[in-house]
Amino acid sequence: MNSGVGGHTGTKTVAAVGTERVAGLTRGAPRDVVAVAAGAVAAAWVVVALAGWRVLAPRDPALQTPSDRFARPGPEHWLGADQFGRDVLARVLAGARPVLVVAPLATALAVIVGTVIGLSAAGLGGWFDGLVMRVLDAVTVFPSIIAATLFAALVGRSRLVLILVIAATFVPIVARSVRAATLVECAKPYVEAARLRTEPTWSLLVRELLPNVRATVLVEATSRLGDAVFAAATLSFLGLGEPPGSPEWGASVSENRVWLTIAPWTLLAPALAIASLVVAVALLADALRRRVDAS
């Protein structure tokens, strides 16, 4: 619990208050074993994605050695080999990068755009707010996966399309959330005080309100990140994602479905990789949310 906020608003700037609030979220973190473990898993995948398979994997994930077709896990191939004799471990490690490029970029885009929209809608109020809410209602016609599937199938497969499509489906969610949090802030005295000071609106939004909804934005970001990994993996499972031959996990799961009875490692490895990453991100998002609610 942050005790710093209540008695010091008179002497600290609200920005400092906001920072304290965020810092307060991480205080006491080491006691939450699960969140730490989840953070470690997610961080591990990030390291793998950044370092690239060259650093960690013994073989080139694209190298086909037909003599090793469906090799079982063993000293030659730690996680076995697939239909083309490609090393499964290398492919799983290499598969981290596509997903960890698309998902964070899509999330960042969605969070930035959504925060701008939500913040300004709540801060400006009036007809603008009404218009924004109407538009947000209007664009939630389809569940996000269906919208993403539909437009990715129509517009074509490329990383850029994937990022834009996923981001577009998240913007309304982020905007609503940030708007709600901002409205809560707007009812507080410091906002009234700022208005009485005739502080310009943009300054009010950026300097006063934004820092105080930072926690909400952070929670949204981590939640959307998990959703983005989920969406990217699902779209590539449906064949709408990465280019062919890419070791992306969703596509690997789809391509190797039929081998479960004779070469289960080709299917299980990418499936477990996806599961571990999404669960880790979900646990992190959950831990963060609990702290925000607790503060």
Next chain:
Amino acid sequence: MTVGSYLLRRLAAIPLTLLGASLLVFAATVVLPGNVARTILGREASDASVAALSAELGLDRPLPAQYLSWLGRFLTGDWGTSATLRAPVRELVLDRLGASMLIAGIAFVVLVPVALGLGLLAGLHHDRWPDRLISGVALGLGATPEFVTGVVLLVVFAATLHWFPTSARLPPGAGSLDTLWHLTLPVVSLVLLCTGYVARHVRASTVTVLASPYVRAARLRGMSSARLVRTHVLRNATVPAASALGVQLQFLLGGLVVVELLFDYPGVGALLLRSATDKDLPTLQACAMVLGAAYMLIVLAADLVYRLLDPRVRLGGAR
């Protein structure tokens, strides 16, 4: 604001929104090259043949004309004919929609008691092992994409153990038991996806209710746990679940595309994907419209139920 006027306002917004969506879908179909007439005749047909068929299908008219003509006919109930399947679109799509709603409906019916039950269980035993087990597994499964759980279910229980069919497609004239047997695996995939979130909500509100003064006082007066649960906890802890269920509905519907593809089920999600890839415009638009309408109506219904159950919330939203 009364329930009635709120309902009307929301309902009135739906057709306009669908119109906008149809325009967007149409615009997206022209981004990628590819002509459905070529798909029908194959690559070895001559350009002349393709051009002739295109003209017959009205594909050579200017785009706004194509869109408006589709719109006009759609609104009067003529949803056109699928160019690739040569079947009337309306029957096709409505059949498929019914099939999808069957799976979604069964999944929902299973989801409610399972999620409520697990959430209550977790809440009643909070911080002991049943709670940790349920909460942990719920979070994990809820985060895992349904194609991962679905693939494991499919290949383990169907392809290897043969306990369930690999295809969820219902044979003609299937009885209820046969239907449930075929649909078990896809329904389980969807339920696993959605249970966690709802269960955790229910758990949280159960914990809150149990800590409330009323419950404490009732316990002090000697009321048994079982009676407490039945009369008080159940009602108060489950109402917030309505909003959680509403949120999950979008994942239930969204999960249909993957589940229908994985389990070979002829639903509207699979048709949407196929018609988008084939650029079969009448079918695609019809699928998009019915899915969009279904989704918005479901969201509206969930919203209404929640607001009706929780009298503290005023309709129209707080400003």
Next chain:
Amino acid sequence: MPHARRPSVRGRRLVLGRRAFLGATAAAGLAGLLTACGADQGSPAPGAAPAGPPRPGGTLRVGTRPPATSVDPVTMYDGSSIALVQLVAEYLVWLDEDLRLQPQLAESWTSGDGGKRWTFTLRRGVRFTDGTPMDSSAVKASFDRLLDPAHKSAAISAFATILGPGGVSAPDAATVTFTLQRPFAEFPYLVSAGNYNAVILKADYAGDFTRSAIGTGPFTLTSYDPSTGASFARNTGYWQAGKPYLDAVDVHFYADDQADLIALQGGEIDTQFLSVASLATPLAGSGGIVVDKAIGTALTAFTLRTDRPPFDRKEVRQALAYGLNRPDVLTSIGSGVGVLGNDHLLAPAFRGAPTDLPQRAQDRAKVGELLAAAGVPTLGFTLTFDPPSRDYAVTIQNQLQQVGITVELDQRTSSDFYGGNQATDTPWLFTTANLVAWAGRAVPSQLITPMVTSGGVWNGSKYANPALDRAAAAYDAAIADQERAAQGQIIAQALREDVPVIVSYWSGTVRAFNGATFRGIRAHPSSYVDFRSVSRV
């Protein structure tokens, strides 16, 4: 992922601790268990059918991809539609698993006028399923329909420069005569199943095949749903006495090849129309699955545009040809089902194919020499293809990378790849390097004429070699085997030398089926379907 709204979690934290740990351990244990489970690849297939006369009866369940479009014999081109039609309708001449002509609706045929006139004698006593006799007027109407541009059949290009509208006549009820525009020694192949649109239908066929499928074939169509499947029943009036043995055939459509095979593994279907070699072959032996193999004349043509850089130099094209490891391609992509290709279009399975040309093999040194000779020390190019050729494209990229050639992959959707204008911009005929899959053909002319003759209708390489054009025309007209072989040799050598198209292997085909329940199911080079001799075990 279900976190669109913040839940109001107050009070206790959710501490998972031990649970998460146990969960991870369980997952690892599961992986280990399933690895062990993959062990039973060993048990040999039931294989050879037990002896004894075929037992009549039974329903054969077949899986396949959904037809690309509505099924119409006149315009069909995809494997599923063709197989569905072949259960119900028949050809003048059938093409069997060894690519030999077998009389079907025609009993015999003769040629005259140096190969420009062909006369077919029809089988008597054959009736359509509605009782109408199958006679020369039905045959003439069927071919007139195929040749009429208004019906938009792909058969028009199969007959181009050989047979034109008005070339079919029916002197009497049991005789049909074809008068050709030029001598064509292998004409019977063009009216056989090798020209898959050439099924014989009633003269008044109006284009609604799935509603009233009337043919002379062993089965009749009893129901059809474009998204789920079709059902067939035995044609009790079939002209071959005693056949077919099966009572019925049920066809199920599956969204993709994986789902189809999973259904076979799960026992929901008994066989497939279109088995994919790379997916089916590894499964042979497990769970009673038998995979029958057939020789192949199918190929994926790796076409290079000879009229623009970088492939306007023959040396560069040859460099690619020497850069590929063909046995590895055959193993990885073809699952070992097929034979190596030698960059010409006369597959070993064709009569008169050359036998003494040295087999091209990977030679890294030569790649370097050739590229240096062409003045292209580092080569990079874009390879365009559609989803069915994806695995091959990835393999090519991988293999050429090892000899220092950079390949960028450009996958298009099928409708994009084959869309556009055939005369100016369609990707499959105009991109610098592309992969095009060709189903098995009956005779090499069906590949040579359109693909590599000057101005050939599907000449994606824009190859123009007058000597080859002359040899191709002579090949078509050659009645004597020796003459045909000689012309074939000339064609093969020219193609092998100039490499407008790289052919790394000729794929055989496979058909997977459940050997414990049915016998008599055979693979076919063109994935055609002949279930007349299929019976229960």
